[in-house]
Amino acid sequence: MLFCHVLVWPLDKNYFRKPLEYTTFVRLNELLSQSNNKIFIKNGLTPTGNSPKILVTGGAGFIGSHTVVSLVEAGFEPVIVDDFSNSERSVLAGLRTILGRDVVCYPADCNDAAAMEAILQKEAISGVIHFAAYKAVGESVQQPMKYYRNNLDSLMLLLELMPKYGIKNLVFSSSCTVYGQPEQLPVTEETPRLPAQSPYGNTKAISEDIIRDTVQANVPIRALALRYFNPIGAHPSAEIGELPLGVPANLIPFITQTAAGIRPSLTVYGDDYNTPDGTCIRDYIHVVDLAEAHVQALRKLSELTTDASYDVINIGTGRGETVLNIIKTFEQETGVKLNYTLGPRRPGDVEQVYADVTKANNVLDWTASRSLAESLRDAWRWQQKLGS
Template identity: 55%
Template structure:
């Protein structure tokens, strides 16, 4: 079975490619290398002994998307990661996010809609819940007004998929991620942001290795145990395995609806300061940080109820926060050595 993974050289995409290949799937990667590197292919090969097919292209180019699906006419299953993903950047440049995250989704779905039957997994986000009224968050939680353009693109994306599936032969699963962290245990692939990291853990590891002078903690006046934001940090390998479970569900016709939604997290919330303290524990490094003002678009707290994914997908997050941070630190040390 051949599966297209868009954004397949990115952080989550590359780990998912590894898990798919480990399960015997043939993978075709699409990536424009805007926030990734061709060298990731070498890491995937080092882990799996397989070099996936790679097509360098920008999904914002509609003609290129059409040509790709003509060339790979036997493909009817897509895992769609390709998107811009930083909350802060989306606030500063919303049109970039609407173009990159919405247009690309539409162009891919237009091609899948032409096929007799297609399977589609969408890389969604817990940001669709906004600041949920109740913790932990279930899939039935109401969708709040988005706190950022990034979050809004995920809400709109889910709506587009739901509308398209209703009138086509596409079956879809929406995976709402919480906060992916870590790296493959081999340290052959991991998170490699281009420029200043937008996410907490790579900023922590870059500060630990001495690339950054200090870490900024955005706000210590939230109504949480220590005043800092609470998030659900899931190991990227666990997250990747959830995609394999979701794809198998679709291919084996085990889905109960044409569009299904699953939270993918650990079910445990950790504050920013808890993450910092845990990193210091696993790395033996003292981390310099300073408290600064709140960041626009950030919510107070978000952690998952994962009962549905555990029961329906037969999937469960197995790694701890310590595991995720230790693997991220191992990766950081390797790429800087």
């Protein structure tokens, strides 16, 4: 039977089920002795073959955990780093059920230089997917410094450490928020970046600039920034999905929690936008499609012969949906009637944005294949498993 322990230093050897587990843990912490953060996960059985190891920061999060699954399915070996500040350790059990084994996971802060360096010394990493970041638009408006410090410092640390350990390939988790409120739709990668509508969006724009400038300085890093639109859904197994802490900041978990009776009603923020029904328009992409885009991005980076390169790619469906249409489709697909009210606009929200995905289709040889209806059914199945 496979298992995964969360180990908090210091520990007595009586904590461990088997002497071998204690010995392995001690050796691991000897290797990681430079770190002040002595909290790590000791896994049961993991492959020891020649699969390329990919560091996945924020790998226990919503998009990160689904990408871990897609990486394993594609023949990569993910190594998760996550401080669980915006995720839960139960995600690891879901991954184990889907994959039939454990994955390596270090519960460390990606801003902890000693911890990150110790992990890179231990693991022979061949590429990085950087998800770790705070992501709530509304909170970023209220606490901008929290977002600038966390989201930017962790990226800069990675860019400093990657060349030191010979790691060339980086896939960065960017966002359509860098476009602000675009003047023309759909947005292409050449659409001018307008001032972000929130500090969160601004951290993504600044992060892209940091990566671009690093590459232009001939630092040997090959990077792709994937500008996500709105990820929704859950793994079809209902073993992993979105786990918002507290009140959801995103539409779909708020819908599913309202449908489950956890929330008394859903507030639709703004019904006076210049859209067909007055509500915001977004490009909603199934999280598994998004995860598969990361795998394709890694593959394309590995095919490059240049030492330093940088590009940006939109990842979406190319279709815009209003909030009210999302509610209508959810009700049709699940048979659950939603209680919702119309409220004022929310600070930081843009009116409408959806992607031109031509570049993703051509460069990554990737396209989103899952429908809105499928995404909403998977999200509801996940919520039903979580219970009310």
